[in-house]
Ligand SMILES: Nc1ncnc2c1ncn2[C@@H]1O[C@H](COP(=O)(O)OP(=O)(O)O)[C@@H](O)[C@H]1O
């Protein structure tokens with residue numbers, strides 16, 4: 418096995434240009450794949466926080482007795498996919514309104530009685546299908562006699578989710594295509610290396626070397642190419658990320674847009690995919706070579 | 710016949726080999742005995758190389774059967790071929806050394822491929838290179854050596870794995886008389902160590918002085934049965 422490493426490294430050094438081109442190609446496809454992943458993860462975070470901030474406000478009729486309130490709250494709580502139910506009394510609502518409009522104190526002093534209704538603020542589990550859940554919930558709530566009005570605003574989010582999903586699918590498809598292209602480029606490199614070494618391979622066979630002994634260095638070479646290309650691609654992606662996010666920090670966007678880099682498991686998964694690309698490329702070219 | 714079978718290490722039964730429509734070998738039946746030194750002679754194109762290739766499965770027979778050390782070559786699966794070849798050391802006219810590997814690496818390859826431990830590899834390779842008189846050129850690359858020297862390295866490679874059989878195809882064909890003498894003496898020396906040696910050559914001068922059994926091929930057919 419030590420011999421396999423030695424020969425793989427010698428092959429790489431002997432074919433520097435070919436190997437450099439291969440590694441760069443893998444690095445580029447990994448860069449594209451990880452950039453897509455980065456974008457998706459951050460847009461996903463953003464959408465999650467939007468979904469999380471979604472509220473369904475249920476305004477109650479003024480004739481609902483205080484004694485009934487806990488019963489009503491219980492009914493809402495028992496509905497599916499409810500994350501939290503919060504009672505906002507009309508007094509709380511007025512106090513909140515006052516604090517939001519500090520310069521308008523005189524406006525509120527003229528009020529003889531509180532014109533605001535009691536309300537329940539409902540938060541729904543912020544899953545991807547939060548829209549359907551809210552639609553369902555609103556439909557259910559409307560049937561209760563104590564409901565005066567329901568307010569919710571999620572329609573635009575639904576549209577955005579659909580567009581994003583479409584974008585995500587095409588992103589995955591593009592990523593797969595790039596990885597497949599990388600596999601064939603590795604396969605081609607290994608094929609050329611085998612071709613350059615055909616006399617040596619023939620001699621090894623004549624002296625009793627088994628296929629695995631002959632193949633091992635090529636696999637090591639493919640895996641090194643994959644690991645190196647993946648490392649470079651991810652490093653460039655990380656560099657670009659810090660460059661762009663440092664630019665963004667200076668703007669106002671920083672407060673509303675919390676960006677983050679790929680989590681460790683995605684790093685590792687992408688790197689693993691890159692190594693698999695190297696291995697697979699080698700597998701394909703060795704399969705061809707074994708046929709003759 | 711019973712006795713023959715016991716002492717034979719290689720047996721060919723009505724072996725024919727055709728390339729397209731050309732008969733390279735035709736109905737060859739032959740026994741090679743344990744620890745024998747055998748010459749295969751005959752004009753160029755007679756089928757000598759073909760016969761040797763059949764023995765290490767460099768080619769497969771068209772008709773007939775071959776047994777090598779009890780193994781039926783037509784029944785050996787692809788994955789077992791390396792095990793056959795580890796029992797056979799081969800010397801070629803064109804040496805077939807790997808030009809980018811040192812003398813040491815070329816010889817060590819045989820043992821590494823067989824999974825021998827590194828420490829033992831070093832010991833054996835050095836010892837065999839000493840025997841063929843190439844211990845001073847251990848780190849040289851083959852292209853920097855003379856033909857005779859390269860063939861000595863090739864002989865070292867053929868014997869380093871302690872094979873039961875050595876096949877040499879025109880081993881002296883590219884060498885001057887003195888180098889040829891050295892190579893033949895080396896092969897005879899390894900024959901003394903309980904190895905069966907088969908040398909294919911069209912050089913009748915080379916054979917004449919040796920007392921070994923010689924078989925003659927002409928147009929793929931065995932000419933003289935056996936002269937002991
Ligand atoms: N791979 C091959 N394809 C076609 N014909 C071949 C091949 N190898 C050998 N031959 C033919 O088979 C015959 C025997 O060849 P060979 O065994 O090399 O003879 P020798 O070694 O006695 O000179 C020759 O006529 C040669 O042209």
Ligand SMILES: [Mg+2]
Nearest residue numbers: 757758878879
């Ligand atoms: Mg020949």
